[in-house]
Each structure stands twice: as C-alpha cells, then as structure tokens.
Amino acid sequence: MSTVYVFGHQNPDNDAIMSAVVLAQLLNQVNFNGDTYEARRLGPLPAETEKLLAETDTPKPRLLSAIKEKATPQQVVLTDHNEPGQSVEGLEHAQIIGVVDHHRFGDFSTAAPLHIMALPWGSSCTIVTWLFGILGQKPTDAQAKLLLAAMMTDTLMLKSPTTTDFDRLFAAQLGEQLGVDPVKFGMEVFLSRPSGSFTPEQMVGNDIKMFEVGGKKLLIGQYETVDKSRALGMIPEIRKAMAAYQKKQKADGIVLCITDIMEEGSQVLLEGDTAAAQKGLKIEDVAEGVWMPGVLSRKKQVAAPILAAN
Ligand SMILES: [Mn+2]
Incomplete structure (x- = not known):
C-alpha cells in the first residue's frame, strides 16, 4: 500500500484544487487499489476555495513544491492538467497512475498503462462528479458543495462556451441535492473573491x-x-x-x-x-x-x- 499524491496544476484555480481534494476523498472512500490518496496543491489557495473548504470543514491540501527522485517513484494522479510544463517540478521522477482532466493533451507520455479520464467538459469537477456514479457513490453534501462551486467558477456560471449538457445535467443534480440554484450559488462563490x-x-x-x-x-x-x-x-x-x-x-x-x-x-x-x-x-x-x-x-x-x- 502506498500514498498517492493527487494534485491540480500550478497557480491553482478553484477547479484544480477541488478536483484534487474531492477525487482523493472518493478514491479513499472506495479504497481504490488499496492505496491511500492525499490531495496536494502546487500553489496558494484561491480566496473562494479557502472559504469553501472552511465552510465544509475540509482540511486544506498541503503544498507540494517538488517531487524528488526515489528508488520507488512517487505515484501521482493529475487533475485539471496533464502538460508537464503546468505541473509539479520533478514530475519526471513520478509515476503517473491517473489523469482526470478536461484540457488538450500536450507533451504527455508514460512508461506504464494508466487510468485516463479525459472529457471535453466544462470542468474537471464535472468529471469527478461523474466518477462518483461510476464508482457507485453519492457525494456527501460537503462534497456536492465543493464540486458544484468549482463547476460554476470554471464554466463562469455555465456561460462559458466550454459548458456542455453534462455540466448542466450534473450541476442541476448537485443543486437539487443542496437545495440551491446552481447559477445563483455560483455567483455567490464568485462574489466571495476579494477582486477589489x-x-x-x-x-x-x-x-x-x-x-x-x-x-x-x-x-x-x-x-x-x-x-x-x-x-x-x-x-x-x-x-x-x-x-x-x-x-x-x-x-x-x-x-x-x-x-x-x-x-x-x-x-x-x-x-x-x-x-x-x-x-x-x-x-x-x-x-x-x-x-x-x-x-x-x-x-x-x-x-x-x-x-x-x-
Ligand atoms: Mn478546470
């Protein structure tokens, strides 16, 4: 049994952090491969992310500054990115065992087969929401809140042209579970950023x-x-x-x-x-x-x- 780091891209946005945090929780919940999954972050938490984690009593992911070369390579799961140039320093020393992403693939190769969940949907958290169903799980209210918040910030309240019917469908489901209107909820998350x-x-x-x-x-x-x-x-x-x-x-x-x-x-x-x-x-x-x-x-x-x- 090993500890697998799960993390999103550098200069993390809400989707990069939430996809890593909730995916790590889900994989631990189902005891995936018998390993332990630890969410990490490659940079500071966005203000809205910090607020949402506090509101849901979710521990903040620890900073991962670099991956060092070891006899047994550190296993990692990448969320919300796949290009080495957007990832952790020393990624070449890690073994990538999974990717959950909604971006183009660039400059990506691995030595061994791996899990890749890549879909051109509006947010990585939409894919994580879908994975709950595949793994026979239902998000808790806290998980639903974190997922929905990231879906809304990444799709700019479903207005971005990256938004798909899957985003609208899963957002509606999570909104129903939480008893909120997804777009109104997303606007509140957005306005909690101290943009001024x-x-x-x-x-x-x-x-x-x-x-x-x-x-x-x-x-x-x-x-x-x-x-x-x-x-x-x-x-x-x-x-x-x-x-x-x-x-x-x-x-x-x-x-x-x-x-x-x-x-x-x-x-x-x-x-x-x-x-x-x-x-x-x-x-x-x-x-x-x-x-x-x-x-x-x-x-x-x-x-x-x-x-x-x-
Ligand atoms: Mn994203």
Missing part, C-alpha cells in the same frame, strides 16, 4: 499557464472580474507586471485576458514576442489592449486558436 483588492501582479500571476507555440514559450493568463473598469484604469501598471512576470518565467511572450463575466468578454493585453498570439487571435498589440466580445474561455477561445494558427 487585486494588485497588477496578482491579476497577471493568479491564473496563468505556459504554452509551447511554434518553438516559443507563450504565457497565457486570465483575470476574471465582475467589473473590468478597475483593471482598465491600471493598464500601464498591469503591462509592467506582465513584462516582469514574462522575464521571471523566461517566456518569449505573455497574453493577459481581463475577462468581465457580466459584460461577457475579455480585454486582451499582449507583451513581448506575441506574433503567434496576434496571428491566432487576429488582433494587434495596442497599448490599451483589445476588447474581444464573447471571449470567456482561455482554453477554447484563446489558447486553442493560437495553437491552431501556429
């Missing part, structure tokens, strides 16, 4: 991923807000923070989407070498950024067209 106090550095680094595009490293970040006007008043400072972050991460370019959930669109800022991003998004690098109406999903409406065009 975000610094330019936090807006840039809060939710950002590295992509390899045409041999270059491109960072794509997203800052979600219910009112973009505050961020738009800080564009020069945000651009400075973008340039600093890009330098620190040794990336060639950086894209930041300031996504306004209420107005349903994103102001897109570019810094550094972003020729690939300009080509994919069909926009130019202008000082105040470009407003892209309807753009809510980094994955589907930003990263995918950039990767496809280059």
